[in-house]
Amino acid sequence: MTRQRQLILDIINSSYSHLTAEGVYTEARKTMPKISLGTVYRNLGLLAQNGEIRRIVLENQPDRFDRCFPGHDHIVCPDCGAVRDIPPELSMARTIERKLKMKPDSYELTVKIVCDECKDKK
Amino acid sequence: MTRQRQLILDIINSSYSHLTAEGVYTEARKTMPKISLGTVYRNLGLLAQNGEIRRIVLENQPDRFDRCFPGHDHIVCPDCGAVRDIPPELSMARTIERKLKMKPDSYELTVKIVCDECKDKK
DNA sequence: ACTATTTTCAGTAATCATTATCAATTTATG
DNA sequence: CATAAATTGATAATGATTACTGAAAATAGT
Numbered sequence: 001m002t003r004q005r006q007l008i009l010d011i012i013n014s015s016y017s018h019l020t021a022e023g024v025y026t027e028a029r030k031t032m033p034k035i036s037l038g039t040v041y042r043n044l045g046l047l048a049q050n051g052e053i054r055r056i057v058l059e060n061q062p063d064r065f066d067r068c069f070p071g072h073d074h075i076v077c078p079d080c081g082a083v084r085d086i087p088p089e090l091s092m093a094r095t096i097e098r099k100l101k102m103k104p105d106s107y108e109l110t111v112k113i114v115c116d117e118c119k120d121k122k
Numbered sequence: 123m124t125r126q127r128q129l130i131l132d133i134i135n136s137s138y139s140h141l142t143a144e145g146v147y148t149e150a151r152k153t154m155p156k157i158s159l160g161t162v163y164r165n166l167g168l169l170a171q172n173g174e175i176r177r178i179v180l181e182n183q184p185d186r187f188d189r190c191f192p193g194h195d196h197i198v199c200p201d202c203g204a205v206r207d208i209p210p211e212l213s214m215a216r217t218i219e220r221k222l223k224m225k226p227d228s229y230e231l232t233v234k235i236v237c238d239e240c241k242d243k244k
Numbered sequence: 245a246c247t248a249t250t251t252t253c254a255g256t257a258a259t260c261a262t263t264a265t266c267a268a269t270t271t272a273t274g
Numbered sequence: 275c276a277t278a279a280a281t282t283g284a285t286a287a288t289g290a291t292t293a294c295t296g297a298a299a300a301t302a303g304t
Contacts, residue, residue: 002271002281021261036283041262043281059179062261078227090221092214096233099212105200107233111218111226124252124300143290158254163291165252182262184290 004028004035005043012053018064018074018083056083057108077115086111126150126157127165134166134175140186140196140205178205180232195230199237208233 011027012019019027025040044065048055056064056074061081066074071091075084097103133149134141141149147162166187170177178186178196183203188196193213197206219225 004282034283036285038263038284039282045262055181057179057181059177059185063181075226086222092217092221092231095214095217096231099214100208100233102235104197104233104235107231109214109218109229109231111222111229113224113226126253156254158256160255160292161253167291 004032004039005047007032007035008040008043009047009052012047012065013067015067018056018066020062020064022062024065056110058083058110073109073111075111075113077118078112079114079118082115082117084115126154126161127169129154129157130162130165131169131174134169134187135189137189140178140188142184142186144184146187178232179230180205195233197233197235199240200234201236201240204237204239206237 007028008024011024015027017023021037021041021044024044025035025037028035028040044053044055047053048065052068054066054068056066058064058076058081059078064083070088071093072088073086073090073092075086076082092109093107096107129150130146133146137149139145143159143163143166146166147157147159150157150162166175166177169175170187174190176188176190178188180186180198180203181200186205192210193215194210195208195212195214197208198204214231215229218229
């Protein structure tokens, strides 16, 4: 665990927005100005692989990274791309296990709902 | 509806694999050798926007395109990236509506399960 | 059917997110 | 502390996708 990796992990764990790699890079440079973008990408990838953070893959957007708290899903606005959490109480994890009759390694559920801001603009 | 767009739609609708844009391009050239890759991308995007086909966004892979039959979800192998359909009977659509107390514009559920071939290799 | 207007095309260049490379440095280990 | 293994910063390269272009085709109006 290097200083860089720890910093990146801290940034994700203390953020409530769903940061892109670029966003993490911007944050990281505030405390470690010489950190490189490659290092950010590499560590985000490693942390996601070890299940310490979560990668969210979206249409037409760079990947987002999120804290890894148990089974919460996401709502994304198809217009502006904003991402919101669905609270864990409403998690689909149990339903998926029950229907498939097995526990998946993991899953990603992205519900698309136009957000209020975008609704107003129309 | 141009000949090119119709061809692309036909290819998706008659395929049971989950083709990438490149895959559609390869298929399309068999009947229309001069079709360009840009045309394939443009039309896949348009068709997906109109809800005539479905775009599947996956980690570390080019997007896949699928026939648009009602509410079926996907299982993807995190090792080899193979995609399989979950039959519509097991669709999560109703559960999502019930839990969120609203009908989303759409949703994507990707369940990650290591496929048998990859399991054997270990 | 004929022409004008709009859309779409093929071909190619450009963009953007992400990975790979590599010598230098840091971290873990005996 | 010494040595091996892993990671870093900097930058080049890659791969998927989009943007641009003048030409061709589709559509609409008369």
